[in-house]
Amino acid sequence: SQTIHQWPATLVQPVGSPLSLECTVEGTSNPNLYWYRQAAGRGLQLLFYSVGIGQISSEVPQNLSASRPQDRQFILSSKKLLLSDSGFYLCAWTKTGAQETQYFGPGTRLLVL
């Protein structure tokens, strides 16, 4: 069976500090990978998605970036965090295919102070 991991689970960072969040998927190959952010009490905002190694599509221009150095690894980064970057960051995956279901990782809660 497939499993998706995210770490860290919780992070408190000062404004202006760098960020690196990691997501890995086990039990599948060539997944589509996604990063979402969910602000408190709000819906899911798609940040990035990737259909293969080194292939990144950005949905929202901001101070975040994403990379996919390996087939089942997806990394979200920032050089300098803003207060508005606080939120719940969710990684998700699907199998390749039009009707495939999206499954979410446990999430990382980020608080920028």
Add this chain to the structure above:
Amino acid sequence: QKEVEQNSGPLSVPEGAIASLNCTYSDRGSQSFFWYRQYSGKSPELIMFIYSNGDKEDGRFTAQLNKASQYVSLLIRDSQPSDSATYLCAVKDGGFKTIFGAGTRLFVKA
């Protein structure tokens, strides 16, 4: 801009009642429809998916799809306090992205 609309709620129902959650979507090319449940502080978990017009039942949950009206609903029978959560409707058009609604908060009173 493809959109998925849900009433934010909260929807409050007594224990044992039927909870009805509704969702409309803007893209007529949408092919796949999903319902997720999200408990406070947790990540969304899949409840059901539906691809064809009509009803699909799984235990206490029934998903209903009407593509002509661009309408999806989720019925929860015999609602329990443990069903209290935010329910997210999601839609795929056959591409890479899934479009999520903002969610409906459900509260089941014991």
